[in-house]
Each structure stands twice: as structure tokens, then as C-alpha cells.
Amino acid sequence: xxxxxxxxxxxxxxxYVKFNNKSSISYQLIRDVIATELEQYGFDFESxxxxxxxxxxxxxxxxxxxxxxxIKNWDDHLYSIGGEVISKIxxxxxxxxxxxxxxxxMPGDKLSQIPMHTDRAGGHSLFECxxxxxxxxxxxxxxxxxxxxxxxxxxxxxxPNYELNGINLLEKKYLNKLKFxxxxxxxxxLFSSNLYHGNVVNEEASTRISINCRFKSLWAPEYKKxxxxxxxxxxxxxxxxxxxxxxxxxxxxxxxxxx
Amino acid sequence: xxPAPAQNTCMRDYARVNGFxxxxxxxxxxxxxxxxxLFRLINEMPSNSNICLYSIxxxxxxxxxxxxxxxxxxxxxxxKSHFIFEKIVTQDYIEVQSYxxxxxxxxxxxxxxxxDIQDVFNSLLK
Numbered sequence: 001x002x003x004x005x006x007x008x009x010x011x012x013x014x015x016y017v018k019f020n021n022k023s024s025i026s027y028q029l030i031r032d033v034i035a036t037e038l039e040q041y042g043f044d045f046e047s048x049x050x051x052x053x054x055x056x057x058x059x060x061x062x063x064x065x066x067x068x069x070x071i072k073n074w075d076d077h078l079y080s081i082g083g084e085v086i087s088k089i090x091x092x093x094x095x096x097x098x099x100x101x102x103x104x105x106m107p108g109d110k111l112s113q114i115p116m117h118t119d120r121a122g123g124h125s126l127f128e129c130x131x132x133x134x135x136x137x138x139x140x141x142x143x144x145x146x147x148x149x150x151x152x153x154x155x156x157x158x159x160p161n162y163e164l165n166g167i168n169l170l171e172k173k174y175l176n177k178l179k180f181x182x183x184x185x186x187x188x189x190l191f192s193s194n195l196y197h198g199n200v201v202n203e204e205a206s207t208r209i210s211i212n213c214r215f216k217s218l219w220a221p222e223y224k225k226x227x228x229x230x231x232x233x234x235x236x237x238x239x240x241x242x243x244x245x246x247x248x249x250x251x252x253x254x255x256x257x258x259x
Numbered sequence: 260x261x262p263a264p265a266q267n268t269c270m271r272d273y274a275r276v277n278g279f280x281x282x283x284x285x286x287x288x289x290x291x292x293x294x295x296x297l298f299r300l301i302n303e304m305p306s307n308s309n310i311c312l313y314s315i316x317x318x319x320x321x322x323x324x325x326x327x328x329x330x331x332x333x334x335x336x337x338x339k340s341h342f343i344f345e346k347i348v349t350q351d352y353i354e355v356q357s358y359x360x361x362x363x364x365x366x367x368x369x370x371x372x373x374x375d376i377q378d379v380f381n382s383l384l385k
Contacts, residue, residue, distance in 0.1 A: 058281060111282040115299070123289040159288070163295045164328050166302035223289065229262055 004084060011089050015149045015192040019085055022186020026077035031135055031185075033071060034102075034209065037064045045136045046206035049106035057104065057112070065102045068211065074100055075239060078213055082131045082188050089190060090129055090217050093245060095236035097214035105142060105208040110201050116145075116171040116178075118152060119193035119214070121159075123230040127220030128193035134183035135209040142204035145178040146189075147196035155196055171198075218245070266313035273311060273343050287317070294319050294329070301329065306336045314344040320359055330356065 004019075011017045021027055035043065037060070041051035052060060068074060075096050079086065086094065105112055120126050132144065147155065151174055162170045171178075178200075181189055191197065193214070202208065216222075218238055222231045229235065261269075267284050274281035287296045297317070304310065310333070312318070319325035330352045333340060339350045349355060 055280060111280070114283065121288045121290070122286050159290075159293075159295060163293065164298050164325070166299045167295045168299055168303060234262065 004088060007085050007088050011190070011192075015152075015195045016146055016189055017085060017089065017191075018181065018183075018187060018189050019082075020184070020186045021081045021188060022184075024081045024186075026080045027133070027186055029077055030068060030071065030074075030211065033067050034064055034135065037067055045209045048104075048209075049109075049207045052106065054106070054109060054111070057106065057109065061102060061104055064104075065100075068100050068102060078131070079239070081133060082190060085188070085190055086129070086131065086215055090127075090215055092240060093218040093242050094240045095216050095218050095232055096239040097235060098237045099213075101212045103208070103210045103212065105199060105202045107142070107202045107205060107207065113201055114198050115168065116147070116155075116174075116196050116198040118156070118196045121156070123223050124193045124214065124235075125216045125220055125222045125230070126194060128214050128216040129190050130193065130197075130212055130214050132189045132191070132210055132212040134187045135185055135211070136207065137184045138204075138206070138208040138210075139182040140180050140204055141200050142202045142206055142208045143180045143183055144189075144197060144199050144210075145180045146191055147174065147177050148179070149192075149195065151177045152194060152196045215239075261313065269313060269343050270311050273341065279309065279311075292319075292322060292325075294322075294325055297329065298332075301332045301336070301338065304336060304338060307338070308336075309339045309341060311341040311343065313342075315342040315347060315355065315358060316362070318355070318359065321363065326356075326359070 007017045007019065035045075038045070038048055041048050041060075071077060078100065079096070103112075119128060119130065134143075136142075155170060155174060158170060159167065183189070214236070216236060218241065222236075223229075224231070232238065263286055270284055271281050273279075285296045285300050287293065297319075301310065319329055332338075334352055337350065339348065340355070341348050345358075347355075347358070
């Protein structure tokens with residue numbers, strides 16, 4: 001995105017926006033934490049699969065997940081990478097997912113596949129956006145794909161017809177609608193929770209490493225069906241509050257009681 | 260039902276203790292009576308493999324046709340099911356069916372008892 005103001009119009013049409021912030025100090029800091037954990041396997045993220053065995057992968061993934069989540073003020077670092085665009089797309093009062101997720105997709109790894117899905121069907125807020133940040137150059141099957149808004153609505157409508165025979169058939173039906181996003185290190189994709197997305201088995205020669213985290217407007221509706229699930233408290237935490245919200249919070253539960 | 264992250268932790272630990280390779284867990288869609296992710300998972304699983312569910316109650320309980328279809332798939336693929344909460348590891352799906360039937364039966368008794376109690380109250384209030 002050449003101009004930040006274009007981001008809003010692009011998002012309105014496509015449900016996502018891509019930008020790069022490789023020069024951010026926070027991006028480098030998170031990258032350094034990942035690199036330190038992967039040091040024993042080499043310094044080139046894209047070739048890391050040559051050293052890591054598949055049965056080691058989950059431990060590596062969990063170690064890095066724990067390390068990046070223990071970075072002091074990781075939420076501020078993340079916001080400093082994507083905040084300028086987030087504020088244009090979501091607004092200035094936001095909640096953030098309480099964990100930072102880590103993905104590593106090595107060539108030929110069939111166990112790390114995240115099939116086509118939409119977060120809103122998993123109980124996330126309709127008003128949520130995912131911030132996805134790449135640490136490698138990835139394209140085609142090594143990257144993630146996004147489905148356009150119109151097709152995402154069609155898939156939602158067709159879901160019940162494919163329940164028993166497998167929604168993987170639905171994925172096959174719309175195979176030509178999967179748009180793999182080409183990314184270079186520092187590329188960030190901010191996309192709506194309503195868009196179908198996912199990844200396939202990485203058939204390229206390089207590993208993809210990325211992180212992701214979710215944001216929503218602080219006051220936007222959440223699903224209440226499962227109160228302990230994807231709601232503020234257990235899944236999101238309030239992150240940016242306006243002065244008026246902070247001030248008003250002093251007046252909560254201060255209504256006079258008449259007898 | 261226990262929150263999904265806690266279920267996930269139980270399954271990860273179960274896999275570790277029992278020497279299984281843990282792959283990413285699958286979360287069911289939020290819609291009522293929807294078992295799309297469960298069917299997808301079973302449809303994609305190879306024969307003679309293992310499936311782990313936090314509870315037997317995650318099967319299509321109260322949806323007879325979907326339950327039959329699900330059990331038919333598990334039997335045809337010779338899949339072993341691990342239900343962590345109930346501590347059931349089985350390929351005997353007649354056992355699973357009878358277990359589920361007993362759960363439904365007890366829930367019906369409970370409902371009927373509540374109705375009975377409500378009837379008693381209603382008669383007292385007349």
C-alpha cells in the first residue's frame with residue numbers, strides 16, 4: 001500500500017490490506033527472538049526445514065510461541081508494527097487477542113495444515129481483524145490464501161450442504177478462488193474475520209514463518225453463546241481506550257438507587 | 260463444556276503421555292447442530308488411525324442420522340476413538356452408542372422428573 005489513506009478503500013472492497021514495516025524496530029526485535037530460538041538450526045529461516053525434523057516441529061513451535069509471548073510489552077511492539085493501519089481500519093479504541101500466535105510451515109509438512117476456515121464461524125467477533133506478519137519470502141503454496149468477500153458469503157451459505165460429505169469438498173469447489181498472497185519479510189496482512197482463509201501443504205522449496213494476532217474495536221459486538229470462549233476476558237483484552245472511555249469508567253455502576 | 264484452550268491442553272498432554280504425535284486440533288464451527296469440522300476430520304483421516312475428542316459428548320448427540328453417519332465412517336475406516344474426559348479408548352462403536360443412549364436416557368429422566376415436580380407445584384397452586 002503506497003499511501004496509508006488508500007488502505008481504507010482497499011479494505012472496504014477486498015476485506016484485507018497489505019503493507020510492509022520491515023524497518024520497524026519492533027519487527028526486528030520479534031524476529032531476533034525467533035532467530036535466537038532457531039539458531040541451532042541455522043540462520044536462514046527459509047531453509048530451516050533442512051535441519052528440523054518433522055517430529056521436533058511441535059516442540060520448536062511451542063518454544064517460540066512461549067518466547068514471543070514472554071517479550072515484555074509484546075502487544076505494544078505488535079501495535080507499533082501495524083498500529084497505523086489498524087487505527088485506520090478498526091478505529092482508535094481497540095481490543096487485542098491476549099496471545100501472539102506463531103506459524104511455521106515447512107515444505108511437505110501435512111500436519112501443520114490449517115484448512116479453509118473463517119474465524120467468525122469459529123465464534124470470533126464479526127468485527128475482528130487478523131494481523132498476519134511474514135518473516136520469510138513466501139508465495140504460492142508456502143503462503144496463506146484469502147478468499148474474496150463474495151465467495152466467502154457463498155461458502156457460508158453452502159456449508160450445511162457439505163456437512164456430512166466434508167467441507168474439504170467445498171474447498172475443492174472453490175479452489176480457483178483461493179488467492180495466495182505473495183509476501184516478503186516485513187509484509188503485514190490485516191484481514192477481516194469474515195473472509196475464508198487458510199493454507200495448503202507447502203509444495204515450494206522454502207519454509208514460511210509468520211506470526212498472527214487479532215484486533216477488534218473495543219465496543220464491537222462479540223458472540224455471547226460461549227461466554228468463556230472468544231470474548232473479551234478470555235480471548236481479547238482491552239488495549240487502547242480513549243480518554244472519554246477511561247473517564248466514563250469512573251462512573252460505571254454509579255446510578256442512584258430509588259426505593 | 261470446558262473452554263476450547265483447556266480441552267486443547269488436555270489433548271496435548273494426553274498425546275504426550277501416550278506417545279502420540281500431536282497435530283493441530285480442530286475447532287468445531289459455532290453453529291447449532293453443526294458437525295462440519297468433525298466430519299471433515301474423519302473424512303480426511305487415513306484408515307487404522309486414532310481420533311482424540313475431549314468428550315464423547317462432542318459426537319452428534321441427539322442427531323440420530325448424523326450420529327449413525329459418523330459411527331459408520333469410524334467403523335469403515337477402522338478408526339480408534341479416544342474420549343479423554345470419559346477415559347474411553349475404543350473401536351467398539353456399539354459400546355459408544357449404548358453409552359450415548361444412556362446419557363440421553365438419563366437426561367430424559369431428569370427432564371421428566373423436573374416436569375413432574377413442576378406438575379406437583381402446579382397442582383398445589385390450584
